[in-house]
Amino acid sequence: MGRPAAATRPGRRRGRFEHWFYLSPALVVLAALLVYPLYQLVLVSLYDYRQAQVSGAQPLRFIGFDNYATLLGDPRFWGVLGNTVVFAAACVVGTLLVGGALAVLATRLRPWVRTVLFLTALGAWATPAVTGSAVWLFLFDPTLGLVNQVLVGVGLEGFAGHSWTYEKWSAFGLVGAEVIWCSFPFVMVTLYAGITSIPEEVVEAARLDGASTLRIAHSIMLPMLRPVLAIVTIQSIIWDFKIFTQIYIMTGGGGISGQNMVLNVYGYQQAFAASQYGLGSAIGVITSLLLLAITLVYLRALRRNGEVL
Amino acid sequence: MTATHLPSPKAARAGSGAPPAPAPRPRRRRGGAGGLALTLLTWAVTLVFVAPALWMVLTSFKQEADAYTDPPRIFFEPTLDRFREVFAADFAPYLGNSLMATLFSTTLVLVLGVPAAYALSVAPVRKTKDVLFFFISTKMLPVVAVIVPLYVIAGRIKMLDNIWTLVILYTAMNLPIAVWMLRSFFLEVPRGIVEAARMEGASLPRVLWSVMLPVMAPGIAATALICMIFSWNEFFFAVNLTASQAATVPVFMTGFITSEGLYWAQLSAAATMVSLPIVIVGWIAQRQLVRGLSMGAVK
Numbered sequence: 001m002g003r004p005a006a007a008t009r010p011g012r013r014r015g016r017f018e019h020w021f022y023l024s025p026a027l028v029v030l031a032a033l034l035v036y037p038l039y040q041l042v043l044v045s046l047y048d049y050r051q052a053q054v055s056g057a058q059p060l061r062f063i064g065f066d067n068y069a070t071l072l073g074d075p076r077f078w079g080v081l082g083n084t085v086v087f088a089a090a091c092v093v094g095t096l097l098v099g100g101a102l103a104v105l106a107t108r109l110r111p112w113v114r115t116v117l118f119l120t121a122l123g124a125w126a127t128p129a130v131t132g133s134a135v136w137l138f139l140f141d142p143t144l145g146l147v148n149q150v151l152v153g154v155g156l157e158g159f160a161g162h163s164w165t166y167e168k169w170s171a172f173g174l175v176g177a178e179v180i181w182c183s184f185p186f187v188m189v190t191l192y193a194g195i196t197s198i199p200e201e202v203v204e205a206a207r208l209d210g211a212s213t214l215r216i217a218h219s220i221m222l223p224m225l226r227p228v229l230a231i232v233t234i235q236s237i238i239w240d241f242k243i244f245t246q247i248y249i250m251t252g253g254g255g256i257s258g259q260n261m262v263l264n265v266y267g268y269q270q271a272f273a274a275s276q277y278g279l280g281s282a283i284g285v286i287t288s289l290l291l292l293a294i295t296l297v298y299l300r301a302l303r304r305n306g307e308v309l
Numbered sequence: 310m311t312a313t314h315l316p317s318p319k320a321a322r323a324g325s326g327a328p329p330a331p332a333p334r335p336r337r338r339r340g341g342a343g344g345l346a347l348t349l350l351t352w353a354v355t356l357v358f359v360a361p362a363l364w365m366v367l368t369s370f371k372q373e374a375d376a377y378t379d380p381p382r383i384f385f386e387p388t389l390d391r392f393r394e395v396f397a398a399d400f401a402p403y404l405g406n407s408l409m410a411t412l413f414s415t416t417l418v419l420v421l422g423v424p425a426a427y428a429l430s431v432a433p434v435r436k437t438k439d440v441l442f443f444f445i446s447t448k449m450l451p452v453v454a455v456i457v458p459l460y461v462i463a464g465r466i467k468m469l470d471n472i473w474t475l476v477i478l479y480t481a482m483n484l485p486i487a488v489w490m491l492r493s494f495f496l497e498v499p500r501g502i503v504e505a506a507r508m509e510g511a512s513l514p515r516v517l518w519s520v521m522l523p524v525m526a527p528g529i530a531a532t533a534l535i536c537m538i539f540s541w542n543e544f545f546f547a548v549n550l551t552a553s554q555a556a557t558v559p560v561f562m563t564g565f566i567t568s569e570g571l572y573w574a575q576l577s578a579a580a581t582m583v584s585l586p587i588v589i590v591g592w593i594a595q596r597q598l599v600r601g602l603s604m605g606a607v608k
Contacts, residue, residue, distance in 0.1 A: 018513050019431065022424035023440065026484055029421060033481040034447050040458035041450070098354055105351040117355065118595055119588055123362040126587030128542045128559035131580040134566045135365050138573050144377045146364060181358055186535070193531075193602030213347065231489060234445065242451050245544060249566070268453045277457070284454025291449035299442070 045281035054277070067282040076258075077266075077283075084241065084262040087172055091240040094180045096233065099187025104217070106192045118189075125185035129245040136178040137250055140164045165251055168259040175250045175260070179243060187232045194228040195221060230302055234295055241291055244268065263287045362584075369578035376574040391578035400582075403561040408586075409472050410547075410557055411540040414479035418487045418536050419529065421480070426491030427517050441492070444485040456549050463550055472555040478546050483536040490535070494528030494601070495521065531601030534594050538587055558583050 045067055052058040071077045102121070106114050127135070139146050142161045151159035165171040198221060206216050222229075244264045247254065254261040254269065261269075263283060271280025368376050370387040429437050459478075460469070468474045498521050506516045522529070544559040551560065562583060565576040591598065 019428040022428035022513075026421040026425035026488060027440070027443075029477075030444065030447050030481055030484060033478070034450065036462065037455035037458040038450060040461075041454055044457075098358060101347075101351045101354055102358070105348070105355060108348075115592075115595070117359065119592060120359045120362045122588045122591040123366075123584045124358070125538055126541060126584040126591075127362075127365075127580055128544050128562055128583065130544050130559055130566060131562045131576070131583065134562075134576060135361055135580060138576075139361055139364065144573075146381050149381050181361060184358060189598060190602050193599045196599065197603035227493070231493075235486065238445075238448050242453075244451075244453050264451050264453050267451065271454075271457070281454060284451050287451045287454070288449050292446060295445070295449070 041281050041284055044277055045285050047278050049276075049278035049281075051275035054275070063278075067278045068286070070279065071282055071286070080258075080261045080263055080266045083172075083260070084264075087176065087262060088237070088240040088243070090172075091176050091179045091183075091243070092233065092236045094176060095183045095187055095236050095240070096229070098180055099184040099232070100191055102184065102188045103191035103195055106188065107195050121185035121188055124181055127182060129182060130249060132178055132182045133175075133246050133249040136174065136181070137165075140174055166256065168255065171251050171255050171260050175243075175246050178246055178250065179240060183236060183239060187236070190228055190232050191225065194225045198224050226302075230298075234298065237294060237298070238291060241294070242287065263290075365577045366581050367577075368574050369581040371574045371577075373572060373574045376577075391574050392582060394575055395579045395582060398561075398564070400561060400579075403556055403558050406472050406475075406551075406555055407541060407558040410475040410479055410543075411537050413473075413476045414483065414540050415533050415536045417476065417480040418483045419533060422484055422487040422491055422532070423522075423529070424517070425484075426488045427495055427513075427521065429488065429492045430495035441489065444488050447481070448485050452545050456545070459546075460549060469550060470552040470554045472551075474550055475543075475546060475555065475557065478550075479540040479543060482543070482546075483539055486539075487532050487536055490532045490602075491525075491528065494525050494532075497528075498524050527597045527601035529601070530594055530597040531599075534591060534598055537590065541587055 046062060046064060047053075048061040048063045048066070053060050102117065106117055109117065124132070138144075140148070142148060142163045147164075148159045148162055151162075164174045202220060203216060206220055211219070242264050243262055247260060247262055247265050248268075251260040254265050258266075264287065267280045267283035267287065269280075270276045270283060274280075367383070369391055370389070371382070371385055372388060372390070375382050375385045429440060463469045463471075463474050502520055502524075503516055506520050511520070542559060543557075547557045547560050548563065551557065562576075562579055565572060565579050
């Protein structure tokens, strides 16, 4: 990373070997835990593997890419894929916006207010997704929930008994809010740390030159924060694309007639509810490949902009 | 927080030998009407995102009957009964399992991750990128899809419902992000110090142990805290691979949720208690966390 080439320094050759020695334990642990499940997943996705095959009533049959062909020819799969992409993208953008805004706010707060903000953020972060989903469902309960009660209280009578999970995008919105709620703390804390490490002089100098807050944020902070932003963005993409728990609990396994289905839940349903293990595995493989492609494109774009990661 | 006297982050990276020192906390002045509007908007967002946690804590001190009133009750007679009920529901073993899984996996992540990140921070750039990408790519496999193979293996080697299975899986789960973070901290250690130590004939382990680790302590603390949070929350592995012996706190929580809607105050009490250890650790480590994360942040 921009370090001077050090190949000529003494001790380098011995170092080369030593590096791999340090690296290998971590690589071995990850590879060991990755390779076999991955191998199994890909293998099963190439078979006609359903309840009948599990119980032994029918022989296991190799069908090549038929499961993939079935999926790609199924309009329902494309609908789920569309849902997933839109939902994940909205969650990533929302998480970054909320986390970023609160990080900036945190730099301006009095220490004790900032501490309160940090502690509540930590509280949200430390809440398991299962619990977080339940708490949000409680808050948005049609009759007993705080939100509807407050809305009715301020005169919006239409919200009496209003169900937030009935309509497709309203349900996605609610789940998305919960997803953002439990993932913004990571972004906020990381970005806050990043902002505090920007030298004060740079910002002051720009301010003295008459730059507005927005301009400072855009032209000074954003470029300097780009490496941190890259890490939190990649993390968010990986998390949000694989959302499972929140959708599963908050929409009762994919919403009314599956309107809130995302890839991960769909794969789970196919494999475990419908006992279509082959098909479910194919969905898992496709999810991984998509994530791989998205991350690669993102990293390539960063590199084109001169970022090194 | 790079030392404030440095004129630019570039100079900070070049590392003139000054270790990153905690700078006084910045207080920036607000600017203009646009700034005001942004501030107001941010406050609104803050309120929306802070409210659920606060409401949860508030509800945990209510009687069940007070949790459902319309209009919602902000003032009520607080009670600790809900917390007592949670403990009466045999909370302690789950807590013990969660603590074990979290502490052991975080320790393992550091033991494996620190050397790996160190190697990556000094190795040639090209390969570094590939290895880093391999690390992060292991997170792309949907856990939901590989749970069956994992279940089968765990069953075969008699490791089902065993807390060490979770320890190993959580280690693998957190290792990638930990290596990424730790590496960025290593890059912050001024090269001068390292090269000087090397020239004097110090071995790599010695450089790592006596020169780099002391400088990186806040970064390591921040990484550890983040790994702890992720392990503490993990639900899917726990619910699928454990039963009565090794179940963790998130699994315990589902017990309150399946009794759907009837015990909101109790659920809130349980949720509050589950978050509490992390909040306390985070509170204690707040300064370390921010200082640590900011070490590798701006480069």
